Amino acid sequence: MSLDGFQRALADAVASPSRCLELRRDGSLLETYDLDDRERRRLLAVVGHEGMSHNCTLYRANRLTPLARSLPRTCALLGARLMPELEAFWARKPNTEVQFKLEAERFAHYLSERCNEGAFGVADELAAVLRVELSDLDRQFGLNSHF
């Protein structure tokens, strides 16, 4: 049994629709994982199954949900910039954080860095909204440590 390799290969695929497409074209990409023949066939059947695109959608939706629920005004203020910034944030932080408060803090930290880089025309407003939402989270979660 090489369940660890199987699960890691599946996790890598679900996090990346483009990785799924690559695997559909070239199953030999699985050679970097410790897998037996049956597991390799299974994984290729999984990534080739029409339900895999739904898995990928759920994965992204479940990464977005903690931020949309914890930082709604920040997300609204970012508007059309939200998705590109999220893509960049997820590329920097490939490990999913399912704890709402921790993920909100990670994204806030990322946005602060982007503000310092001059990425936003509304940096002052963004910083103010973030401050308010983070202190709301502190109250809600009963903690007062972030960053």
Place this chain on the structure above:
Amino acid sequence: MGAATGIGLVFNSIVPHFLAAHVDTVDYVEVIPETLWTDRGRLATRRYEPIPAAFDEVDALAERYPIACHGIGLSIGSASALDEQHLAEIRRFADRYGVDRISEHFGFSRVRGPEGDDHHLGLAFPIPCDNDILSWMIGRIERAMGILGQPIILENGVHHTPLIEQDMTEPEFLNRIAEVTGCGVLLDLHNLHADHRNGGHAPLAYIEALDLEHVREIHIAGGSMIGRTYTDSHAGPCPPEVWDLLVDVAPRCPLLEGITFEFHDSYFPRMGSEGLCQQLQSAREIWAGLPRRHDVT
């Protein structure tokens, strides 16, 4: 507080307000303990930070209702080391509220990270039902139950991408685990319905293959379409097919303790208090028609 038997509701932000106005609609409340704390991960020195406001709400509910525990964070099927810290935290939760039913999901939602930490997928996947996995899983479940101090109840999940070439079916796998370890089964009828809507096996085929004497709880829920996929989104009322399944299967589960309705709080406006009351009342009528051993004492 008595046992968590009868009709239950999964705790969310709406439930305290709803129950304040509709006190007798449920017999117990089922709490997802992971919503009561922030978990900084297994490498953290101070891993669990309680959310006081959330505990306050559950404390208040626990004065009136028995509490059942429905974990989402253990990932019993992960190839990484069994998360004994997490089990110990669930045990503390169960002891605090006198919980006599602890359920978890049968599958995995975490993979081993590079430094012994965890990478979370944010969604649960099935594990392969193979002979070698069976003996490994039995060992993990026995260890988990030792820490919890009571049997764990495993819930069937959804299968958007079925696994091929398995040594046995999932119900056969669950039967074997339950026989050896004494764990129970939480039969989620909406998950079976969702699989069927998406082209998977017929719910009754799964149910017929499952030893129903292991079933201690049933979940019912509603779903919704996301793109071309029917999703177990807990989006409101149960579809008629789920009610039909409940009518069929509940009388055949001799050790059934509870029927729990799951809904996601963000969908509450679609259902409203009246709609929620109707769901719970429908479940109660089915419960009331079960053989007398099911009666709440």
